[in-house]
Amino acid sequence: MPEPESGTAPLRVLFCIGVNQNFFDLPTGQGKAVWDGFMTMFGRLHGMPGVRVLGTIDDDQHMVGPSGSWPWTSYVLADVVDQPTVAAVCNLFRTVQVGEYGLWRYMKIEARAGRPLPDPEATR
Template sequence: MSAPLRVLFCIGINQNFMDGTAGEMKDVWQAFSTMMKSIDELPGVTILGIMDDDRIQVGPSPTAPWTCYIMADCPNYDSVVDACNFFRTIPVGDGEFKLWKYARVEARIGRELVVPE
């Protein structure tokens, strides 16, 4: 069995979120929570940590630095694609729009780097 892929999901908030009403923002947060739970429930995926820098970064993040990051070990490339696909499929509010209207994701795939002894 091969080693899992070490993946950093880099998540940026779009201007559409910033332009939303308080109610729309609440709906986006609920969809965002569903996305995080869905990634955690993917078979073989282990979330190692989640970091949010929204307190020191204000406004949308169309490129790096991103708004938040999820680091996970994923069993294979398809599981990484499945995780990214949640942004395309998870509905926000009444379902007219999906999460990717408000947030974007980019996955960086690497390997675990072990500190030499």
């Protein structure tokens, strides 16, 4: 991942993803198109310059129903080069299509950005 222009460390970002009621209102069997759209978005996220995915958590086996806020359905932890790139990741939910709609019709994303905590071993 390229270093931020200021020479500072990249942002540590937690992308929080919720599945909304529109997904659960789909007729049985029609959710696969949403899953395919999610995987397209996820592939693009992994391929974005300035984004290094550190880990993911998917809670879909332990929760059923919409998640409009915490606890979220899934999380992506990433180092991201700058705020415009964080916004570009969120924008994927607008640009990835699921049929005639954007992915945002079925899912939402929010980003929490900060910086990594220092490694206690490195400060000794």
